[in-house]
Amino acid sequence: MTVSAILSAVRASTPLVHCMTNTVVPEVTANVLLAAGAAPAMIDLPEEAAIFATVASALLINVGNGLSEQHEGMRRAAAAADGAGTPWVLDPVAVGALPVRTQLARDLLAHRPTAIRGNASEILGLAGASGGGRGVDATDEVDAAIATAHRLSADTGAVVAISGPVDVIVSAGRTTRVTGGDPLMPLVIGTGCALGATVAAALGATRDTHAPHDAVVAAHALFGAAGLAAAELASHPGSFRTAWLDALHALTPDEVAALVTVEDEP
Amino acid sequence: MTVSAILSAVRASTPLVHCMTNTVVPEVTANVLLAAGAAPAMIDLPEEAAIFATVASALLINVGNGLSEQHEGMRRAAAAADGAGTPWVLDPVAVGALPVRTQLARDLLAHRPTAIRGNASEILGLAGASGGGRGVDATDEVDAAIATAHRLSADTGAVVAISGPVDVIVSAGRTTRVTGGDPLMPLVIGTGCALGATVAAALGATRDTHAPHDAVVAAHALFGAAGLAAAELASHPGSFRTAWLDALHALTPDEVAALVTVEDEP
Amino acid sequence: MTVSAILSAVRASTPLVHCMTNTVVPEVTANVLLAAGAAPAMIDLPEEAAIFATVASALLINVGNGLSEQHEGMRRAAAAADGAGTPWVLDPVAVGALPVRTQLARDLLAHRPTAIRGNASEILGLAGASGGGRGVDATDEVDAAIATAHRLSADTGAVVAISGPVDVIVSAGRTTRVTGGDPLMPLVIGTGCALGATVAAALGATRDTHAPHDAVVAAHALFGAAGLAAAELASHPGSFRTAWLDALHALTPDEVAALVTVEDEP
Numbered sequence: 001m002t003v004s005a006i007l008s009a010v011r012a013s014t015p016l017v018h019c020m021t022n023t024v025v026p027e028v029t030a031n032v033l034l035a036a037g038a039a040p041a042m043i044d045l046p047e048e049a050a051i052f053a054t055v056a057s058a059l060l061i062n063v064g065n066g067l068s069e070q071h072e073g074m075r076r077a078a079a080a081a082d083g084a085g086t087p088w089v090l091d092p093v094a095v096g097a098l099p100v101r102t103q104l105a106r107d108l109l110a111h112r113p114t115a116i117r118g119n120a121s122e123i124l125g126l127a128g129a130s131g132g133g134r135g136v137d138a139t140d141e142v143d144a145a146i147a148t149a150h151r152l153s154a155d156t157g158a159v160v161a162i163s164g165p166v167d168v169i170v171s172a173g174r175t176t177r178v179t180g181g182d183p184l185m186p187l188v189i190g191t192g193c194a195l196g197a198t199v200a201a202a203l204g205a206t207r208d209t210h211a212p213h214d215a216v217v218a219a220h221a222l223f224g225a226a227g228l229a230a231a232e233l234a235s236h237p238g239s240f241r242t243a244w245l246d247a248l249h250a251l252t253p254d255e256v257a258a259l260v261t262v263e264d265e266p
Numbered sequence: 267m268t269v270s271a272i273l274s275a276v277r278a279s280t281p282l283v284h285c286m287t288n289t290v291v292p293e294v295t296a297n298v299l300l301a302a303g304a305a306p307a308m309i310d311l312p313e314e315a316a317i318f319a320t321v322a323s324a325l326l327i328n329v330g331n332g333l334s335e336q337h338e339g340m341r342r343a344a345a346a347a348d349g350a351g352t353p354w355v356l357d358p359v360a361v362g363a364l365p366v367r368t369q370l371a372r373d374l375l376a377h378r379p380t381a382i383r384g385n386a387s388e389i390l391g392l393a394g395a396s397g398g399g400r401g402v403d404a405t406d407e408v409d410a411a412i413a414t415a416h417r418l419s420a421d422t423g424a425v426v427a428i429s430g431p432v433d434v435i436v437s438a439g440r441t442t443r444v445t446g447g448d449p450l451m452p453l454v455i456g457t458g459c460a461l462g463a464t465v466a467a468a469l470g471a472t473r474d475t476h477a478p479h480d481a482v483v484a485a486h487a488l489f490g491a492a493g494l495a496a497a498e499l500a501s502h503p504g505s506f507r508t509a510w511l512d513a514l515h516a517l518t519p520d521e522v523a524a525l526v527t528v529e530d531e532p
Numbered sequence: 533m534t535v536s537a538i539l540s541a542v543r544a545s546t547p548l549v550h551c552m553t554n555t556v557v558p559e560v561t562a563n564v565l566l567a568a569g570a571a572p573a574m575i576d577l578p579e580e581a582a583i584f585a586t587v588a589s590a591l592l593i594n595v596g597n598g599l600s601e602q603h604e605g606m607r608r609a610a611a612a613a614d615g616a617g618t619p620w621v622l623d624p625v626a627v628g629a630l631p632v633r634t635q636l637a638r639d640l641l642a643h644r645p646t647a648i649r650g651n652a653s654e655i656l657g658l659a660g661a662s663g664g665g666r667g668v669d670a671t672d673e674v675d676a677a678i679a680t681a682h683r684l685s686a687d688t689g690a691v692v693a694i695s696g697p698v699d700v701i702v703s704a705g706r707t708t709r710v711t712g713g714d715p716l717m718p719l720v721i722g723t724g725c726a727l728g729a730t731v732a733a734a735l736g737a738t739r740d741t742h743a744p745h746d747a748v749v750a751a752h753a754l755f756g757a758a759g760l761a762a763a764e765l766a767s768h769p770g771s772f773r774t775a776w777l778d779a780l781h782a783l784t785p786d787e788v789a790a791l792v793t794v795e796d797e798p
Contacts, residue, residue, distance in 0.1 A: 031503065042331045308596075310599065
């Protein structure tokens with residue numbers, strides 16, 4: 001499916017995205033999903049999360065900064081999503097650098113995430129190939145993580161996305177580069193975490209098409225295009241954030257496709 | 267009391283609003299209360315919440331996405347508010363759709379909320395008249411919930427507000443419609459949840475007048491007017507959010523009253 | 533060290549600030565740190581917090597609205613920071629007014645915070661000199677807390693900062709006044725809490741210089757200057773917040789130093 005078709009499907013179907021995310025980004029994540037045409041629902045309590053993961057269009061599990069009860073909810077929700085066929089996304093924030101979340105994220109791989117999205121350090125950390133970065137900082141380069149990402153994809157069946165100045169999305173036999181965004185994006189908290197949620201929205205809107213790689217690419221294209229559009233209007237992070245949220249809503253699917261470069265490696 | 271008099275009372279008395287709310291909206295809720303002239307205090311720990319509910323001007327309990335310890339705090343705070351005569355607002359987010367919060371919200375009714383605010387699905391779900399919506403989405407229409415809202419009001423003694431394109435506020439013998447707002451408002455997370463907090467602020471500022479229906483109406487009028495004012499300046503959710511927060515602060519009580527339509531049904 | 537040199541050191545070294553803060557302000561705190569040139573990492577889980585406090589550049593502990601597990605994490609992190617020589621900041625939100633956090637904050641003093649930042653009521657409450665304010669409101673005046681702040685500094689070894697219309701920073705033999713900011717700042721939630729995090733960033737960027745008083749002053753100068761700059765562009769809190777975040781990023785260290793008045797009392 002094309003980027004434009006997938007983003008149109010999000011707007012047409014308003015996928016309900018069950019978000020289990022860290023304490024820093026729930027509000028911006030919800031605002032991003034609403035701007036992109038999806039519907040957010042943050043549900044952490046284990047008993048409720050296990051139910052909701054079976055009825056939501058898609059699930060996001062972001063392991064940054066949860067308390068123990070949220071971690072328990074994540075375990076139950078991932079299992080429930082796997083059982084119900086709900087597509088789900090794992091965002092391994094600071095995995096590799098901190099022990100509890102590293103164990104949690106690796107355990108969750110048994111529940112077959114549809115996609116995994118992180119920066120290079122986190123992808124390496126999840127795969128056991130690195131000691132991890134410093135928190136959410138990306139200290140490793142995207143290209144240095146591609147081979148590991150392919151191995152992680154082969155081991156788990158997930159589409160694996162590495163975020164960076166150029167995003168790289170890999171799955172069996174495919175490596176896709178998405179070029180867009182702006183250097184101000186990493187200065188706005190949540191532009192990474194909300195991308196994981198938007199990946200879930202794209203997967204949820206297209207779950208019957210069995211084209212998860214394309215859905216992951218489309219979500220990255222939307223973020224990259226909105227970053228480019230916002231940079232036309234703002235040069236500091238406060239106003240950039242506002243312009244970027246506007247652009248997520250204002251850009252048509254065709255405009256997104258026209259703004260960014262999406263290239264499959266041969 | 268008039269809308270203008272109640273909003274003036276908020277600005278004059280700076281009611282201290284104890285907020286126990288979900289993980290998504292604490293920041294926007296606090297900013298909205300400050301813009302409207304109130305003072306927010308988020309306190310969830312059971313031991314502290316039970317104390318603070320007796321000294322605050324008003325209390326908000328929003329059952330969207332809390333952990334078990336917060337739920338315990340809500341139970342203790344509602345009981346304490348009831349005992350101390352502190353007006354309090356129940357926001358039954360996703361009640362009817364998810365079991366733990368549905369039980370919690372129904373249990374809390376025993377502590378006599380002064381007002382209940384939700385969308386139509388949530389009001390129906392709280393009253394046991396519906397299976398509930400999908401998360402915070404309103405899948406039921408406002409008008410279809412009015413009769414149930416009157417019954418809920420009669421059973422609990424609370425003023426019941428149903429949020430939608432037109433808001434309807436009901437209590438014994440009264441049904442009031444507030445027209446205002448903008449279709450962009452549901453695309454900004456927290457415009458519903460922060461309304462519950464603003465209802466609490468209006469109740470807290472006027473608790474000696476024993477006119478809770480008017481206070482609930484006034485809070486809805488403020489939100490509707492700010493939505494109308496923001497829509498003059500912004501057409502996408504990022505900049506709309508900024509303009510709406512500005513308008514909550516900039517509009518005088520008389521300007522609010524002039525912008526929206528408030529009509530009591532005969 | 534001068535204000536300009538310290539703010540330049542923050543931008544040059546990107547200190548990694550471990551934040552353990554309340555549920556209301558994590559997002560704005562992260563955005564402020566990024567705008568100022570630092571890197572935020574919010575980590576509350578006790579096992580992870582105890583590890584991270586030893587590797588971070590600095591630690592912030594803000595006792596506003598945490599759950600029991602976060603409180604346990606704060607105790608472990610403060611002990612770990614003290615043991616590792618990590619500079620750390622205590623922000624005693626609503627201490628004096630609420631019992632659990634008051635006990636927590638006083639217990640944490642044993643782990644030798646590098647700096648303590650709060651409003652006058654909170655500083656008095658922490659020192660046991662007052663019954664505390666109403667939540668995060670400052671009901672006491674800055675000047676009335678200076679003598680107590682000096683005593684608290686002598687007892688703990690910490691630099692103590694009192695926030696208000698004019699900020700006062702005290703340590704052994706020094707009392708410094710920082711003039712700047714704008715009356716709109718208290719209407720934007722997190723301008724106080726994020727200041728505590730920025731104090732930690734300044735301490736982390738200059739930990740080898742052993743000049744914590746100057747670092748605390750520099751963080752206050754940055755906030756005051758950004759408030760002045762934002763007030764040139766905005767007169768309501770929504771747009772003020774955006775302009776203020778922009779200014780934190782846009783102002784050069786020299787511009788900050790030129791905008792505010794920093795005066796040591798003789």
